[in-house]
Amino acid sequence: MILSMTGFGRSEGVFEGKKITLDLKSLNSKSFDLNIKMPVRYKEKEFEIRKILNERILRGKVDCYINLETLNDTAEAHINHELVRTYMNELKNLAADGPDFEYLKMAVRMPDVISTKQEELGEEEWLFLQKLVDEALGKFEDFRQTEGQILHEELKRNIHNIETYLTMVQPYEGVRLEAVKERYLSTLKEFKQIDETRFYQEMAYYTEKLDISEEKVRLTQHLKYYTEVMKNENNNGKKLGFISQEIGREINTLGSKANHAEIQKLVVMMKDDLEKIKEQTLNVL
Incomplete structure (x- = not known):
């Protein structure tokens, strides 16, 4: 039976206020060549995702894009006060004139001043992501068959x-x-x-x-x-x-x-x- 190496599949779903979208597409190639782009949150599962895709797709130049969108802004923001003060002091030393407010506006734009704390990836969310991978692969395989x-x-x-x-x-x-x-x-x-x-x-x-x-x-x-x-x-x-x-x-x-x-x-x-x-x-x- 003939299957095309060209394929496309998309799946999406919402898990606890997070919208996850997964796109799969491939072109012809002599071997299996996979490029994955995913949020840092799911990086620890990259090896497992690669294994699943390799077993089902077999061959082709494949792009896998996983997008994560937070629907409810529940992430806790943390401001590093000590780092802000350090940046402000350094800025004052560079330019003595100027109000503190201006230095503060510049300091909060500096790296690592504001960070957000995210929950660790739980087993239920990983299972939900696996389900989306499987759903996208199903559509991808249907496309290949057509x-x-x-x-x-x-x-x-x-x-x-x-x-x-x-x-x-x-x-x-x-x-x-x-x-x-x-x-x-x-x-x-x-x-x-x-x-x-x-x-x-x-x-x-x-x-x-x-x-x-x-x-x-x-x-x-x-x-x-x-x-x-x-x-x-x-x-x-x-x-x-x-x-x-x-x-x-x-x-x-x-x-x-x-x-x-x-x-x-x-x-x-x-x-x-x-x-x-x-x-x-x-x-x-």
Whole structure:
């Protein structure tokens, strides 16, 4: 089954006056590359969150954003009086003139003067956050599946196109050999003596050289295998990439042996569909 590496999922909820929003989004990547941005409050749980996401997402360039908004301003503010006095004294020493109020306004803007005390992360809040992670992952996986169905249809259409072009090659195979034979015969007629044995040896050599039956068989097998893997195997993106490379090799060999304008045109159309397959396969999980 095809799953897209592109995904998006969002969940949000309110826990004891705090609104928590979690966004997940991913693009294609050769491995699992996770970037997490979260409030300091949840930093201690980053490892567990990474583990959960890795087990479910598997592969892709993933961004996870956790936003925390306090709906009820219940945090206790603490002013460091001693630090304020120290800042004010230092400011006075730098500039002796001026009212104390002005120094006070400057001092309270200094680092670490005002701090807020937050409660420690409790087990219930952590369980609530885990629930949001699971909910976002569920939506994320649904998105991947929907995108995967679209990818599947596009890939199936491109594979079918290559199969169709391959069947269109057959009528030209005999024509090109006859063309080679006639060209050799017309050339040999210019000579008084014709060595028929040598003529047929040359024809046998060129027939073997131009034979594309093996390439056609292998290409047909690769196309069939690609379809089977796409339909029946999970997390098959890398495998499909390898098969598409083999399809490319057979198409290239077929083109180098073609020796016929119409076959070359069909090969070009096969390559066009193959490039689409390769591009789309990069986004398969």
